[in-house]
Amino acid sequence: MTFEELNIIPSILKAIKEKGYINPTQIQEEAIPVVLAKKDVLGCAQTGTGKTASYAIPVIQLLQLETAAEKRNGIKALILAPTRELALQISECIDDYAKYTRIKHGVIFGGVKQQPQNEMLRRGVDILVATPGRLLDMMNQGCIKLNQIRYLVLDEADRMLDMGFIHDIKKILSKLPVNRQTLLFSATMPGAILSLTKSILKKPVNINVTPQYSPVETIEQLVYFVEKKDKNSLLISILQKAENQSVLVFSRTKHNANKIVRKLGIAGIASEALHGNKSQTSRQNALSNFKSGKTRVIVATDIASRGIDINELPMVINYDLPDVAETYIHRVGRTGRAGNTGTAVTFCSQDERKLVENIQKLMGKKMNKKMFPAKQKTV
Secondary structure, eight states: OOSGGGTOOHHHHHHHHHTTOOSOOHHHHHHHHHHHTTOOEEEEOOTTSOHHHHHHHHHHHHHHHHHHHOOOOSOOEEEEOSSHHHHHHHHHHHHHHTTTSSOOEEEEOSSSOSHHHHHHHHHOOSEEEEOHHHHHHHHHTTSOOOTTOOEEEEESHHHHHHTTOHHHHHHHHTTSOSSOEEEEEESOOOHHHHHHHHHHOSSOEEEEOSOTTOOOTTEEEEEEEEOGGGHHHHHHHHHHHTTTOOEEEEOSSHHHHHHHHHHHHHTTOOEEEESTTSOHHHHHHHHHHHHHTSSOEEEEOTTGGGGOOOTTOOEEEESSOOSSHHHHHHHHTTSSOTTOOEEEEEEEOGGGHHHHHHHHHHHTSOOEEEEESTTSOOO
16 A cells, blocks of 8 residues: 555655655554544554654644635644653654645753743644643643644553653643544553543544554564673673664663763763753754764663654664563664664563563563573573
C-alpha cells in the first residue's frame, strides 16, 4: 500500500515524499483511515513503528480541510507527550508534514523561559504539542484556553502514567470539550491505561499491530554476563569495534551517566551525557549533535532518552538494567526503527540476573547469551 491509497491530500503527500516516505508502516496503514473517519483510536504499537505519523498526518489533513471551509481562531488540536524531548520530536515531525499546508503549530514544555512560548501562542496555533506540567501551569495563568479543541492525542500514554502525570492529565481533560476526537497511542497497554481509556474514549477502534511486550524482530538482542567492575572495559571494547557507528548507552542514574562519559573520555572515546540535570539548551545541543553524527555516543537516562528518534541508529547498550521490565522494551526500541536492523546489547552483573529473567519472561523469548571476558564459562 502507498500513502496515495490512504487518500492523503496532495499538500501533505508532497511533504512526506520529501521525507522519503513511500509505503506506510502497519500502524500508519491501519490508523490513518480510522482517524480520517473521525473515530476515536486506542493504538498499541512498538516503539519505532511510526506512531507519530499515524496520528499527525490525518490530524493535519482534517484541520487543513476544515480551515479551508471556515476561519476560527484558537487551538484546535492538542498533543500531550511525557517529556520535552518527545514533545520537540513530535513538533519537528509536524513541521515536516504540514510545511505545504496552512496549519500552524507550536510546542510548550518546562525547563525553559515561558515568555517565548507566550509570544508563540499569541501569534496563534492550530496544533499545540505540550508536556502536561507546563500546559497545566499556563492554563492556570490564563495563557491557554482549550475550549475549541477538536482533536486530543495522548502519545506514550504508558510513560505519562509511569511518570506520575495522571492527575495533571485528568485536570486537563476536565477543561476540554466533550465533543472531540480522542486518540491514545502507547507502546504497552498496562491495566492503568485500559482503565483511563474507558473514561476518555468513545467507542474506540482498537489497533494493536504487534505484541505489546516484544521488540521488533529486526533487533538482535544480546546479553553479556559481566562483573560490575568489568562493565567499563566491555563498553569500551564494544564501542571501539563499532568504529563510526552511533550508539545510545543507557544508565540508570544521572551520576553514573556522567561517570561513564568521563571513563570513555579517558579511553579516547568522545561522548555526551543526557539527563534531567542538564539544562534544556545542553540537552537539545546533545541531541542535535547525536542526530547529525557530530557526537557518536550518547549516555542517557530513561526519561531523557524519550525524544531520541533516529531511523538508522544501529546499536543500543543497556549499561545498567532498568528496574521495570517494560522499560527495556522502550529502550531497545530506539534501534531497529523504520524497518532497519539494529542490535541491543545488555550488560548483566550478578545482582541483575533476576531483571534479565523478568525481561525474557515478559517478551516470551530469550536473549543471546555471551560472557565477558569470553574465557569465562556460561552460567
